Amino acid sequence: MKGPTDLERTLRTYLAIMTALDRFRRANQPFDRLTVAGVAHAAGISRQTIYRHYKTLTTPISIALQQRMRQFEARTATPFKNSQHFVETILEFWVPNRALLKLVVWAQLGPQLEADVRNWVAGRLIGTVAPSERPILVNYYTEVSLGLIKAGLAVGGPIAPFIVEQTQLFQRLTDNGRGLINRSSTIN
Structure with a gap:
């Protein structure tokens, strides 16, 4: 044997x-x-x-995070249809991965998660927005994505109402952001 x-x-x-x-x-x-x-x-x-x-005790957690990020990138290879699809995709992927995210936070690997999400956002925006707008949008979508992931850690009940609530919040933030950009461009 x-x-x-x-x-x-x-x-x-x-x-x-x-x-x-x-x-x-x-x-x-x-x-x-x-x-x-x-x-x-x-x-x-x-x-x-x-x-x-492993070099350190964080290495196995880091490996797990990298594996999940590759799965997430593969799942989000197609464009988002709308803001609801964006929110749903992030939450439906990361909420079931709460155990890993709790390990990431506990092991203080938040900066790695942020860098991974930032790279994911930047990759999604290549060819879709003007290069001059890209840094602002990368920051915005990175923060929104991280906020959704962190909020997903706190979800204790059904995810569907949480997705609706987060979609509405994201839409309001996006609309307010557009309003601020439009107002600032008319001031100049």
Whole structure:
């Protein structure tokens, strides 16, 4: 009988570490107080196994975030139909990924999430807006996207009413933004 392959062992190690990290997060253990030895013990593996696979304890969380971002980018390859579709797409993808997002926040990987979302937004705007408008819109859509993702962390009940509420808010923000831009261009 054959033993597990290297890939299977690596996957088991990854899952054991992620499970241990999530247990520490749920126990309100500060991330910056974790030790490799403590995580290894909780995961049922050796410290050397962790060091062999990962540079830091944030690396497995970062890998999971990168994987989810690739899935999100693939899901959003087609243009959004309207603001409701934009909000729905973000929330329907990220709300089920709350456990990962909680790990991201706990491990203080918010800047990585922001950079990933910023790159996603910038990629979506290439060829769709004038280069002079792109920086403002990248900032705007990045902040809106991050706000939706963070708000999705707090959703405890059904997501449908939350999507409607967030869509209406996004539409008001967009309309107000257009009004401000139109007023400022007439002042000059």
